Amino acid sequence: MKEIFIHSISYTAEHLIFMYTLVLAGFSAFLALFGLIEVRNYLKRSRFEDHQAILSSPFTPRISLIVPMYNEGQTIIDSVRSLLSLQYNNYEVLVINDGSSDESLNKLIQHFQLVPTYLESNYQLPTKKVGNIYKSRHKVFNKLVVIDKANGGKADALNAGLNHAQGDLVATMDADSIISPDALLKMVKPFLQSQERVIATGSIVRIANSCTIEDGSLVDVQLPTSLLARFQALEYIRVFLLSRLGWSRLNGLLIISGAFGLFDREIAMKAGGYYTKTVGEDMELTIRMRRYMHDHDLPYKVVYIPDPLCWTEAPTSLSQLSRQRNRWARGTAETLIKHRGLFFNPKYKLMGLLSYPYWLCFEYLAPFVETIGLAYFVVLAITGQVQWAHFIFFLVIVYLFAVLLSLVALIAEEFSYHKYRNKSDIAKLIITAFLEPVIYHPIVLVNALKGNVDLFIGKKSWGEMKRKGFTKDHQTLPKKVRG
Amino acid sequence: MNSGKSTGGVLECGLKKDFKPGFMTSIPYISDLPFPYWLLAAAIALLAFGCLTLILIVYSRRTFSLMQERKKNDLRFRYQYFLYDALVESQKNSIDFQHVVLTLFQEENKKHKLDKQVLMKLLIDLKRSFTGSSEAQLLQLAKDLQLPEYAYQKLQNRRWSTQAQGIRELSAIHVSDKAYQSEIAELRTSSNLMLSQEAQISLVKLSNPPDLSFLNDLRTPLSHWHQIHLYHHLRTVNKEFLPDFGRWLSSENESIVIFSLRMMAEFEQRYHTEVVLQQLGHNSGAITLEAIRTVKQLRLTQAVDALVSLLQHNNPKVQLASLQAIGQLGSIQHLSYLNPLLTHQDYWIRRTAQDAILQLQQTAATPSSSPESSLQPSD
Numbered sequence: 001m002k003e004i005f006i007h008s009i010s011y012t013a014e015h016l017i018f019m020y021t022l023v024l025a026g027f028s029a030f031l032a033l034f035g036l037i038e039v040r041n042y043l044k045r046s047r048f049e050d051h052q053a054i055l056s057s058p059f060t061p062r063i064s065l066i067v068p069m070y071n072e073g074q075t076i077i078d079s080v081r082s083l084l085s086l087q088y089n090n091y092e093v094l095v096i097n098d099g100s101s102d103e104s105l106n107k108l109i110q111h112f113q114l115v116p117t118y119l120e121s122n123y124q125l126p127t128k129k130v131g132n133i134y135k136s137r138h139k140v141f142n143k144l145v146v147i148d149k150a151n152g153g154k155a156d157a158l159n160a161g162l163n164h165a166q167g168d169l170v171a172t173m174d175a176d177s178i179i180s181p182d183a184l185l186k187m188v189k190p191f192l193q194s195q196e197r198v199i200a201t202g203s204i205v206r207i208a209n210s211c212t213i214e215d216g217s218l219v220d221v222q223l224p225t226s227l228l229a230r231f232q233a234l235e236y237i238r239v240f241l242l243s244r245l246g247w248s249r250l251n252g253l254l255i256i257s258g259a260f261g262l263f264d265r266e267i268a269m270k271a272g273g274y275y276t277k278t279v280g281e282d283m284e285l286t287i288r289m290r291r292y293m294h295d296h297d298l299p300y301k302v303v304y305i306p307d308p309l310c311w312t313e314a315p316t317s318l319s320q321l322s323r324q325r326n327r328w329a330r331g332t333a334e335t336l337i338k339h340r341g342l343f344f345n346p347k348y349k350l351m352g353l354l355s356y357p358y359w360l361c362f363e364y365l366a367p368f369v370e371t372i373g374l375a376y377f378v379v380l381a382i383t384g385q386v387q388w389a390h391f392i393f394f395l396v397i398v399y400l401f402a403v404l405l406s407l408v409a410l411i412a413e414e415f416s417y418h419k420y421r422n423k424s425d426i427a428k429l430i431i432t433a434f435l436e437p438v439i440y441h442p443i444v445l446v447n448a449l450k451g452n453v454d455l456f457i458g459k460k461s462w463g464e465m466k467r468k469g470f471t472k473d474h475q476t477l478p479k480k481v482r483g
Numbered sequence: 484m485n486s487g488k489s490t491g492g493v494l495e496c497g498l499k500k501d502f503k504p505g506f507m508t509s510i511p512y513i514s515d516l517p518f519p520y521w522l523l524a525a526a527i528a529l530l531a532f533g534c535l536t537l538i539l540i541v542y543s544r545r546t547f548s549l550m551q552e553r554k555k556n557d558l559r560f561r562y563q564y565f566l567y568d569a570l571v572e573s574q575k576n577s578i579d580f581q582h583v584v585l586t587l588f589q590e591e592n593k594k595h596k597l598d599k600q601v602l603m604k605l606l607i608d609l610k611r612s613f614t615g616s617s618e619a620q621l622l623q624l625a626k627d628l629q630l631p632e633y634a635y636q637k638l639q640n641r642r643w644s645t646q647a648q649g650i651r652e653l654s655a656i657h658v659s660d661k662a663y664q665s666e667i668a669e670l671r672t673s674s675n676l677m678l679s680q681e682a683q684i685s686l687v688k689l690s691n692p693p694d695l696s697f698l699n700d701l702r703t704p705l706s707h708w709h710q711i712h713l714y715h716h717l718r719t720v721n722k723e724f725l726p727d728f729g730r731w732l733s734s735e736n737e738s739i740v741i742f743s744l745r746m747m748a749e750f751e752q753r754y755h756t757e758v759v760l761q762q763l764g765h766n767s768g769a770i771t772l773e774a775i776r777t778v779k780q781l782r783l784t785q786a787v788d789a790l791v792s793l794l795q796h797n798n799p800k801v802q803l804a805s806l807q808a809i810g811q812l813g814s815i816q817h818l819s820y821l822n823p824l825l826t827h828q829d830y831w832i833r834r835t836a837q838d839a840i841l842q843l844q845q846t847a848a849t850p851s852s853s854p855e856s857s858l859q860p861s862d
Binding site for chain 2: 044045047048050052053054056057058059060061119120122124163189191192193194195393396397400401403404407410411414415418423426427430
């Protein structure tokens with residue numbers, strides 16, 4: 001009986017883990033291939049795109065850019081100033097002050113000479129109480145609307161923005177992100193070009209650490225000097241350039257990054273806006289909008305474009321990174337649990353049959369499978385049952401595959417946007433690719449597990465991330481972001 | 484290292500070697516499989532090769548691109564110098580510009596190979612900065628240097644991107660040759676969307692009056708992107724030469740009707756106002772919406788009654804657009820239709836009605852003043 005039990009456990013574990021690894025590797029390779037094709041096609045098409053025509057056209061859709069703000073006093077003036085000078089002719093900037101306890105709102109009022117309007121508040125999507133709605137006295141700032149509301153979290157602030165947005169499209173971003181001047185111009189393209197209705201677009205997000213920022217705009221791109229930030233720079237290149245674009249080609253995307261995304265306002269509103277009881281509101285909204293389209297039998301697309309349009313500051317300390325990854329893991333778990341009805345549900349076509357199962361099995365469950373595998377290995381090692389030659393063989397294969405995937409992403413980056421121009425940068429990134437699986441991956445793994453534990457014990461908070469900020473007060477010279 | 488005769492993971496800890504539960508007999512333990520050293524060696528070799536290749540590719544590509552860029556800049560500078568020099572010479576000494584430049588370029592061709600791609604780009608860029616006789620001289624020069632033939636060769640290429648590049652160049656240097664145009668016309672219906680759009684835009688640019696005949700038989704939707712680009716070129720055309728867009732209002736293709744309405748509004752074509760008004764009652768919400776915008780832009784005050792009836796439309800976007808249009812085109816007697824909307828359950832209808840009422844009141848008070856939007860500060 002004991003033998004049967006040990007055999008059964010051993011046999012099942014070996015085969016399951018082996019098959020899981022094989023399928024995951026296959027999926028990763030498949031997505032990478034699709035991602036590369038998508039990048040190539042996009043760049044080819046871009047050669048014939050005349051943005052001047054859009055800039056001066058009276059037919060461009062109006063975009064409302066929603067910027068939730070919570071204690072962003074350090075950077076908000078520069079951020080808003082840069083947002084007011086984006087290259088697009090028909091947009092408004094809605095800054096939502098989510099009950100900041102610092103000087104953020106006062107700084108905005110003083111700098112942009114804001115005064116309250118008599119507009120009533122809109123609660124079509126339920127939100128915390130909205131106070132004043134401000135506009136500037138100066139015509140030069142007439143694109144700016146500032147909405148002051150009680151603190152309710154990022155999703156609540158975004159909902160307040162959705163309620164007051166006048167545009168057909170709404171762009172959402174983090175107040176501490178930096179977007180390129182042509183970001184709206186490029187993000188709106190899929191909405192204009194596609195024969196099918198596009199409900200959301202996202203762009204590549206990159207790491208701004210060590211880059212030079214001037215007046216809220218990125219002026220010089222540098223590879224992060226901090227190793228932790230550099231790991232994330234590589235991770236972002238790989239995830240966005242290969243995986244997200246691969247899913248975009250399949251029309252199977254389940255997430256548009258909260259750092260910067262553009263949505264069809266009508267569908268976002270009809271789908272119910274942002275869900276305030278999750279910390280993964282960006283993924284949750286994307287899925288709910290997709291579900292809405294399926295439920296109403298409407299053809300649609302969710303698109304990612306490979307242009308690196310958004311730059312964000314990556315955590316440079318382990319504690320910050322830990323909080324961020326913990327939150328991401330909880331957000332993913334909450335969203336997947338909430339939408340569990342999608343799992344292998346043919347009604348939702350590719351989303352139900354492929355995207356959801358993939359996210360569940362390979363994004364959410366991966367840390368658990370990996371932990372089980374490690375625990376199984378430890379037991380075998382303690383009982384002296386490890387065949388070391390086989391173990392080393394598989395370990396090296398998996399390691400090499402992970403490194404290879406990063407190298408493919410670096411090649412894609414080199415042939416597409418090659419933002420890191422210093423010759424030494426590519427060598428540094430290759431070294432980072434070799435170090436990542438052994439140094440960075442375990443950190444991410446542990447925090448993903450901690451996130452699930454926190455979810456289980458009912459922790460709901462975002463976990464504050466102290467930003468170093470892109471610029472400091474009274475600073476006129478270009479500033480390098482540390483890290 | 485294991486020799487390949489594996490005994491299985493658990494078999495080495497005292498379990499019976501020949502023991503196997505039933506379900507395991509068909510598939511062996513992974514660790515029972517022969518050990519593929521070659522695969523490990525191949526993977527390591529592949530990765531080492533991959534790294535080296537990546538480094539080599541990156542460095543050689545960057546070096547090569549830099550060299551190419553430098554060479555192109557040098558050539559561009561030299562050609563630009565030739566052209567300006569010839570322009571100055573021809574004006575100073577009243578000598579023929581074409582003759583001077585052609586002689587210079589022939590000498591250039593003898594010494595080095597004339598880089599037609601650089602020259603084409605330079606001429607296209609220069610042409611944007613010149614008008615009148617200087618522009619004509621540059622276009623003639625392009626012909627004398629056989630650049631149209633060079634661009635035409637690209638049309639024969641199998642790659643759509645090269646073909647599209649050829650089309651773009653031919654239209655940029657205004658090649659009105661019928662043979663080339665018919666070749667481009669064939670590509671209007673290409674299954675490749677980018678190529679067909681490039682051909683359609685090119686024909687709009689090359690023909691006078693602009694050739695929009697593709698709208699007659701277009702079955703696929705005319706994307707907003709394409710509409711924006713068509714309009715971008717159409718607005719450079721003299722209004723007298725523009726076609727009457729009202730002819731496409733009966734098209735079965737919804738996007739073409741929308742495009743036509745837009746063009747009628749932008750180019751202020753009032754030949755078919757009756758047909759425009761009919762579009763207000765169209766079954767398609769998108770067409771109705773565009774018709775409202777057209778009516779507003781053309782200031783067709785006779786549409787106000789129809790707009791009032793559209794306030795009951797089931798599409799909120801149509802209701803909002805009607806409200807805005809009534810605010811602009813209506814008069815004080817229409818307030819009775821708007822006042823009840825101030826208590827409407829929809830926030831945007833309330834807010835737009837408020838704006839419209841304000842507009843009507845201000846227009847009644849001072850007919851020439853432009854009303855303030857409610858978004859303006861309250862004080």
